[in-house]
Amino acid sequence: MHKTPMLDHLESGPWPSFVKDLKRMAAQKSEVNDLLGQLERSYREKITHWKHGGIVGVLGYGSGIIGRYSDLPEEFPGLEHFHTMRINHPSAWFYSTQALRELCDIWDKHGSGVLNLHGSTGDIIFLGCRTEALEPCFADLTAKGWDIGGSGSAMRSPSCCVGPARCEWACYDTLEACYQVTQEFQFDLHRPSYPYKFKYKFSGCPNDCVAAVARADLSVIGVWKDDIRIDQSAVEAYAAGEIKPRGGGAHVDKLDIQADVVDLCPTHCMSWDGRKLTIDNKNCNHCMHCINLMPQALRPGTETGATILLGSHAPILEGAQMSWVIVPFMEMEPPFDEVKDLGYRITEWWAEHGKNRERVGELIMRLGMRAFLEAVELPPVPQSVIFPRSNPFFFWKQSDFDAEAKGRKYYTKEGFDVD
Amino acid sequence: MALPKDELVERIYKMVEAAQGKKQLKAKDIEKAVLKEYPDQPRNDIKFAIKELIDSGRCVYTYFGGSYIELPHEEGAAKKF
């Protein structure tokens, strides 16, 4: 075993330590011993000893294998090759114990045994595979019905929140949507042909448990368009302290409906007279605050679907961005053709105009929301407005004048081009 | 005139071969170059011609900050030094 005094220190803290796990594995896998040794050395020298690979993969695919090599292979022979494999996860990460055993057996046989459930893409991450073991590992995975996930300039493995499987707030079937979209985009997932990565994430309601608004190029977030359902007697029970906030887990014993719920509504669309709670639903922006605080009294409406947002990403070429509303409400029923079709229109426009490593949100910043909406044939909607226009230079197009001449008063629901 | 499928595969292979070591081509670069020469070539033909080159192992996908299509070559990072 390599000596790892700095890593050993991490074992002394109050939290479970990966060092302890890795040491236990190192008893069977010498590469894991080397992994600890190299990490200790990186801690000491404050530099990484990993190198990126760009070529390794499995035949036919351009995605899902991320090449890694140590720059100290003599010292740490187990890390000479240490590639990452991404395995496409099931919707909402539901496994049977049998499936988990299968995965672990395959990975113990072909790789280091170190895995990460799950990476931020959502995939199951296998860490540490030698080049010659990639194909046999892939063959064993596919024989059991698994497949590799996305990486590189490709469709990434879509992911979703637990949705209707466990959560009463789900406004559509996130698991089915995620599964259907994953199947639909198999070609683009395995064969990188975009300017850069493209992610779909599905949340069942605006709580957005998979953080789709910040992490997905195309964020599909459940929403309702009718009224929040109110059970007035349950509201009174909350007010009287008969129903405890957060099931008794809150720091207070009873909710102050005025201070905790009504006054914190971001659009000030609620009122409470001490007996009855009223919501001006036209002005509700579906933030979920009130519903989260009083789940037994308030529920989302029944006319449900999703808001489609586009463009979030971490800082690569430009700074980080959040997704931007492009379709305020879309019905979400299997087979989800509308959201698939929108995905194709978006990726086509982006692939045509995007620069290398430019995410779709950055392309919209560069070419403008207008150019985007025209290309993918979406009508501009008030929900897309982030802040009032401050730039006095607006470039009208001939089609605007023609539309005005034909009597257009304002943007229509159907579109901005009358002809 | 669109190319028949097998000729398209060879045309793309030549393109990748000519670019090797000079410029890394993305799938979209290949599509744009083919469409410039053969504007009526269906895009799907190009997509599947690339797939054929990859599936046969004559070309590979590489990843260097973005995904490219190249001839198979030795992994620089795999070399010992």
Ligand code: HEM
């Ligand atoms: C001290 C050891 C390590 C720590 C604390 C660490 C921590 C992390 C964290 C926090 C993430 C993000 C996970 C998420 O957001 O779900 C991550 C992702 C990742 N790590 Fe590590 N890591 C370690 C070692 C390694 C090693 C040794 C490798 C490979 C040789 C590796 C490869 C990866 C990869 C490929 C991902 C991205 C997975 C994905 O989202 O697709 N990590 N790591």
Ligand code: HEM
């Ligand atoms: C100077 C050092 C490095 C820089 C500046 C760097 C930068 C980046 C950037 C910008 C990304 C894209 C992030 C994203 O949006 O997902 C990325 C992805 C990644 N990096 Fe690094 N990285 C470095 C070192 C490493 C090392 C040492 C490892 C592993 C040992 C590593 C593993 C990865 C992996 C697995 C990915 C995901 C690739 C993919 O999604 O296709 N990186 N890196």
Ligand code: SF4
């Ligand atoms: S995003 Fe909404 S529907 Fe999905 S798990 Fe979270 S709270 Fe439930």
Ligand code: SF4
């Ligand atoms: S969901 Fe948010 S905006 Fe709507 S009524 Fe509740 S607190 Fe107000």
